[in-house]
Amino acid sequence: MNVRRRSAAALAAIAVIGAAAPAVAADPSPSPSALAKADGTAGLYGTSDPTYDGVWRQSLALLAQDAVGVEPPAQAVGWLTRQQCADGAFAPFRADTAKPCDAKTAVDTNSTAAAVQALAALGGHDAATGKALTWLKSVQNKDGGWGYTPGGPSDANSTSVVIGALTAAGEKPEQVTKGGKSPYDALLAFALPCEGDGKGAFAFQPDEKGKLSANADATAAGVLGALGKGLVTGPGKAADAECAGSGKPTRQEAAAGGAAYLSQAVAKTGHLTSALAGAADQPDYGNTADAVVALAAQGGAERAAKPLRWLEENAATWAKQSGPAAWAQLILAAHATGTDPRAFGGTDLVARLQATGPDVPTASVTVSATTASGDEEKDKEKKEEDGGLGVWWFVGVCLVAGIGIGFLFSGRNRKQQP
Template sequence: MLLRRTAAAALAAFSALAIAASPAPATRPAALYGTADPTYDGVWRQSYALLALHAADTPPAEGAVAWLAGQQCADGGFASYRADPTVPCDAGAEDTNATGIAVQALAAHGEDFAAKRGADWLAKVQNPDGGWSYNPGGTTDADSTGVAVGALKAAGTDVKSVTTDGMSPYDALRSLQIPCGHQDGGAFSYQRPGGAGAPAANAKATADAVRAAEGAGFVVEAPAQDMPPRPACEGSAADAGAAWLVRQLGAGGGYFSSGPQAPDFGTTADAVVALAAGGHLDAARDTYNWLAGRAEGWSQDNPAALAQLALAAYATDNPTRDPITRLSALLPPPRQRAESSGGDSAWWLAGAGLVAVLCLGVLLAGRKTRI
């Protein structure tokens, strides 16, 4: 009886040790950058991170690209996040923004087939005016159209050839631009206003439209030399939009704001890349310098924000590695995870050895008692 009670106690001790040594259940997919709930931005932030790492010539963590590719739906589109990729996609959950940025990231990392399928999906959901809305079938907006243009370009598609009723993506963008001679001429509106309403200038829409009008995606290489912006409303639609960005940045202290005393770091970073896409290196650098000195709090542990900072640095030929270092730390490389697993195994082995010693002692003690 004493033997059984002692053995039971030893097994109970081992069970407690095993439970303590077991790793805590994962709160997010292991290959996904960032710890925040991915429901609404999983594909977006993963794609942004992979684009920034590619631009910085830094390998992503193991499984990161495969995780993104595994989020693709059977028809080629992407939803914001699929908790269970084995469950077929709800077509209504797919959107052009997640698909557009995922196509760019997958193409950058050599996943050409997946990128082509995503680009084909975008072509199928193009609006009659040549542009795209966030969800297929909605009203065309400059942001979604800009993401789609970058995706088509990354997948090797001739953007001008992707048309509906003879309308191309560039036609859609031009229809969103405020004409010269009007207040905010050269800027782009987010969407065309309904009825008799006048289009309203939108900084993010303008940055996205300028980048797309230059045929660029989220990754823009720094121009070899500076090309000063042209005077307002001279040159192309992209030139006019860039001139408006420079004027607004100058008037606003070098950055865009989302309210009184509230800098809009994301739109400011978008403007840096857009200006670089147009060859306006000096203007892009001025804005980047403002951004780099003040955006640490905004980008803290935020994969997409860190990626935006890294891509703004890349677009201005700034050698800083800080955003990439911080981004990489959000998903440890395989070696570090393996070491952690090895530590857990060591605890298991130590616990098993302890139980073996205890059981052996109990058996010997039992024999002595019976003798």
Template sequence: MSPRRRHCATALAAATVLCATAAPVASAQPSTAAASTTSASSSAASATSIASTSTSARSAKSTKAGKLPDGLYGKADPKYDGVWRQSMALLALDGAGAVPAKKAVDWLADQQCDDGSFAAYRADAKATCDPKKTSPDINATTLAVQALAAAGGRGAAVGKAVDWLKAAQNKDGGWGYAPGSPSDANSTSLAIGALHAAGENPKRITTDGETPFDALLSFQLTCGTKGIKDAQGAQGAFAYQPDKKDRLAPNDDATAAASLAGLGDGILVKPLDKDRKSAPVTPLKCATGGEGADEKGEGGKGEASKGEGADGEGGATDDPKQAAGAGAAYLASTLKKNGGHFNTVLPGSKKEQPDYANTADAVVALAAGGHRTEANASLKWLADNLDKWDKAKSDPAAISSLMLASRATGGDPTKLGSTNLLTRLNKTGPAPAQMPDSDRPDSSGDSGKDDGTTIPVWAFIIVGLAVGAGFGILLSGRRKRQQL
């Protein structure tokens, strides 16, 4: 039995008991019972009023007082990542089988602007959105859509945000980080994930006949892509976006995002079946001397012949899934060369450092493609080096990315190695309304989330009291008439 059905059954049982016990009391003292019922109804109305109070009011007051909203995850300044980290936390909790606290979901929903968009963060969610002060953020909006869709019961907010994303789509079919900015692989990938989470088919969301996948595949390095250093090793990778000379350069972050989006998935992917064999990675195979395989790098972006498949002449493909497979091959190869992880150079430094966040994203992408062996190798590296990543201790986005990576591979979504990540995440924000346990949703597809149709337990109790009191008054009236 799913949690929702169990809760309803429990509530009905409680209401039945209350009816049985309230009736005799009411028959003896009808006025007291009626008063109790009125008092209970009043309390229920008060509780409902409190529960429905907008989190934005609390957020505005606490922020002005120098305190963070109590519904927000994370203790750091949320100015640039409030919506992002909140969305990641809600997705990780859902993936772990926990039910987020209502105030946590309310906080995220209250961040939405009237036009459907989300900014990176709004200190005063009651104020009207001013594009000059709080610019709409494509990435924040796309992730908020995925998080609210996972939380359930926020269909109107999700639909409004999706409509805004459709209106902000560029003519090439993609999206940039802000409305009107040039399309990039990361924002386009996130938008594809948001559309998928909202039940939309990205292939049908077009502008001037161009789909999000058309834009996404334009960022992939193929055998004919010009100006690449170490072209053979870079083929299959995705660039963030072309440079001023229309050249593409491999980007680990963009490749992880695009390899996932090419499969049509969002961040919360279906976990790998433990019995499923690991799918082999399939790198691009470039023909020597063939059309589009110019070894001197003279081909230019997009000149490789399309429609040949991932291993066809030219190496290019117009099939998003094949493109995702080629991207996964690049991820696997690069991760293996570095011992299971990506490297990055932080601003102001010339020394390479491990890139934990993008490594976790790559694990999710590889797992989504069925590449269990490669995904597990990098997940093990993350587990072995977890204590070296400072953000993994208290940053909700970082902790959540690790939880989602563990879940994607079919592992325990609450842990990585011997570390309980769910406990760490809970310390950064409001405790979940329900923790994953024996009441975890069953395989029937009933998630146990509140989609707005579930009747609260207290409502059944109030009804039970009212019905019991009613029976008591009725019986008392009959006895009085019999005595006349």
């Protein structure tokens, strides 16, 4: 699925093109008020700069609404479909969709795969999803996987989100091959063995020496990918969550190993953490939400109970600061566990998400006095702890300035350890 996100969504590409941060940071993003008036944002969820996360953000919002039986506004769906290039690919954001995409248009696999999942869920967009899948297949790597950018080295997150797109569109990922390799072949190559540090986890990518290092975000994505599932899933059947076997794992063994790793990572505090250079470890809300989805998908709602409870008690302030992709991630976590997203720790997640979108009837976003009061009290406590908007707002701004999640998009860095 951080950010992200990554906004939760913008963080999907941080591990891939984070080195571009200085160049982007030198050209400050326009203010939300300026963006609201600019061409290209009518129909978009949220008011923050969509340059790096627009399509991902929108796709998560549409998926979350569809998952809970809410029909998204036609304007929002139209915004997403207009973002598609003629060859089927999606870039994170195109301000002028009347201008054809060209070689300078920064299309990517994550935005494209997320859009496929959203449009497939809504139905009636077969032409758009078909073109997107054709493009995704055209940029599949020889190892069977995908990188964030076309032709870039395969990574666990990108490969997993494309697997989800293939499944959502009714295709069988194991039959989508390149050089005799399927997406599952590529994904399982990122699974760590059942011994040593990080046993059972997934790595984002091998390092320069070919070594695999455990990564919580990649693990959450890898569990869903190994199960052949997308960003939206319900509780799975109870299954073992142990890292077992030797050599190359089966898909089921890899998913179980990944779930075991995530379970251990959240066992003490209920959440994953993100280590930032020069700063104390911080709770990683977006990756924790992704972990809830993965744990529930692999072994049922009970396996995700502890991190879900932590999110219910702590995540509203983060989502309020982070925007629509964060609200959507929490909705998807609730949906994966069979939890009511309209009563999530005293917060109506659905109403909060709808309030960030276009053409919202006043009645549909009314929040009870009790809920509002509870959120205000949590906000007050959070501000006292962090000083105003807090470190996560600052981190989010820096990350949006520096990249590009799903998986992505959540105020998270794929290469950080839990």
